[in-house]
Amino acid sequence: MNWLLSGDLPRSRILAFLLIGILACLVLAPFVFPGTRSLNVAAKVAVFILLVASYDLLLGYTGIVSFAHTMFFGIGGYGIGIAAARLGPTWSSLALGIFLSLLASLALAFAIGLLSLRVRAIFFAMITLAVASFFQILASQLSELTGGEDGLNIRLPALLQRSRLATYYAVVLVSFVLFLLLLRIVNSPFGRVLLSIRENEFRAEALGYRTVVYRTLANCLGALMATAAGALYALWLRYTGPDATLSFSIMIDLLLMVVIGGMGTMYGAAVGATLFVVAQNYLQDLMKLASDSASGVPLLPNLLHPDRWLLWLGVLFIVCVYYFPSGIVGRLRR
Amino acid sequence: MRFGGHVAVDRVSCAFRAGVTAIVGPNGAGKTTYFNLISGQLAASAGRVRLFGEDITRLSAPQRTKRGIGRAFQLTNLFPRLSVLENVRLAVQARADMGKSLLSTWRSHVELLEKAAFFLERVALADKRDTPAAALPHGDQRKLEVAILLALEPEVFMFDEPTAGMSVDEVPTVLQLIEDIRRKGDKTILLVEHKMDVVRSLADRIIVLHQGELVADGAPAEVIASPVVQEAYLGISRG
Incomplete structure (x- = not known):
């Protein structure tokens, strides 16, 4: 177990239970929570754990603020979508789509990193914002290739097309393995250099670490993982489109998940993504229950109306940041 | 200049x-x-x-x-939230040119940890190895700065x-x-x-x-x- 977790044990009993609970729910979801909706939520949780973890590699471990992460997520989705649409629903077209999208992400992340990681953090953030906006426009304009605003419906190879269960477990398994790989990376000597760059870039340089190289590598690794997450999400949804992968609201959600879970802890990504996705999907139901049960009380039913779920999510976020500035995992590990 | x-x-x-x-x-x-x-x-x-x-x-x-060329700075220049040992271990790791190792865990490189502990002994900071660098008194931070330089060899x-x-x-x-x-x-x-x-x-x-x-x-x-x-x-x- 120590080897599997790269020596980075939860160091808190509650956190250990939480993580085991999340894993158990993901593995048993098709049997314990039957139904399309719950399976959708579980698959989204699995994909977003990987996506948030890959973003935390940049934000939490290296101190890089990038707004291009959903772009890489989108490249993964479109890679699968375009390959399946053009070459047919075969395993080889899926593999080619994934390979080419990984290659495209690697090239883009390398170029963005090398050209702009030398500049100050705020400029880097602005450059990634500009590139991501450009990509979003490109995806909607090249409608012949990408399906434009409508996106692309994806037909999968027979096995995955027939069995949702097989697709679900493939998504969970690949997400889990890649999450463990990220955990290994952040606990490697390379990961410690990233931490040192976050802490004091000037000092890291003086020790002999060429920080621009490390930051570019981290950018590439984060991009590759986000692309893999995008491909998995497209596989699960059998669809890819601007709103499903490229939207800036996903970028904001990612930021919130990293902060809520705890920056600079891979387990924070798991906890933050799970909490956020579950709240996003079930808070409305919970509020409907609360609103109905408070029907006799003045004002309260209105406040708890399911339409106000975003307001309450915002309140939850503020409370989280106020009481757990180092995130839930940071607090639990203290 | x-x-x-x-x-x-x-x-x-x-x-x-x-x-x-x-x-x-x-x-x-x-x-x-x-x-x-x-x-x-x-x-x-x-x-x-x-x-x-x-x-x-x-x-x-x-x-x-x-x-x-190794340098200790006039204004203390450390990794504030990392432990004293980790500050020195990073220097030892840089000297061993192991920064790009991605798939081994840093804890598995016992030789680097031992070497870092040795340099901490030399500046009499061994008993504070797990303290975050920012929590050290100023004098100890200066000693840590020197230990980092020694670790670069x-x-x-x-x-x-x-x-x-x-x-x-x-x-x-x-x-x-x-x-x-x-x-x-x-x-x-x-x-x-x-x-x-x-x-x-x-x-x-x-x-x-x-x-x-x-x-x-x-x-x-x-x-x-x-x-x-x-x-x-x-x-x-x-x-």
Whole structure:
């Protein structure tokens, strides 16, 4: 177990239970929570754990603020979508789509990193914002290739097309393995250099670490993982489109998940993504229950109306940041 | 070295050999700028920096560190939220050129951890190995700065006021460390220091900077006695 977790044990009993609970729910979801909706939520949780973890590699471990992460997520989705649409629903077209999208992400992340990681953090953030906006426009304009605003419906190879269960477990398994790989990376000597760059870039340089190289590598690794997450999400949804992968609201959600879970802890990504996705999907139901049960009380039913779920999510976020500035995992590990 | 219209270091041409060379001068004389030019934190606007005959003028600070120039900073420059041991381990890891190892865990490299612990012993910080660097008192932070430099195992040691802000009891530990390196006889040690008693006790050679220029260079007794130094540095006027 120590080897599997790269020596980075939860160091808190509650956190250990939480993580085991999340894993158990993901593995048993098709049997314990039957139904399309719950399976959708579980698959989204699995994909977003990987996506948030890959973003935390940049934000939490290296101190890089990038707004291009959903772009890489989108490249993964479109890679699968375009390959399946053009070459047919075969395993080889899926593999080619994934390979080419990984290659495209690697090239883009390398170029963005090398050209702009030398500049100050705020400029880097602005450059990634500009590139991501450009990509979003490109995806909607090249409608012949990408399906434009409508996106692309994806037909999968027979096995995955027939069995949702097989697709679900493939998504969970690949997400889990890649999450463990990220955990290994952040606990490697390379990961410690990233931490040192976050802490004091000037000092890291003086020790002999060429920080621009490390930051570019981290950018590439984060991009590759986000692309893999995008491909998995497209596989699960059998669809890819601007709103499903490229939207800036996903970028904001990612930021919130990293902060809520705890920056600079891979387990924070798991906890933050799970909490956020579950709240996003079930808070409305919970509020409907609360609103109905408070029907006799003045004002309260209105406040708890399911339409106000975003307001309450915002309140939850503020409370989280106020009481757990180092995130839930940071607090639990203290 | 030129900052706009101001020339901070002007044609200071020196060759440093094994032993301790102290660089002294009043505040603003250009000592730290001179250090920055050697270690690569600043790029020279003119002139050359050579290390063992190789021109390193255009090399970045990390490249110079890899070639054997190690530096401790005047203002403590640590990784504040990382543990004391981790601060030193990162230097040991840099020296072992293992920073790009992605698939092993840092904990599995026991040899690096042991080496880092050894350098902490040398600066008497072994009992604080798990404390975050930011939580150390100032004197201990200075010692940690020195431990990081030792862990780089450079050919050229650059100490920028290593005893500044240390209590009287802590100073001998650091001076002894510098003396130990000197005694081995094969390393070049550059020392910026204001305290003349420290300079007298350690230096084999003193160079004096004043307003960015080299005003004296020689054996300690000779330089300290020189009238130009008495006036420029010690503030004693000639007549």
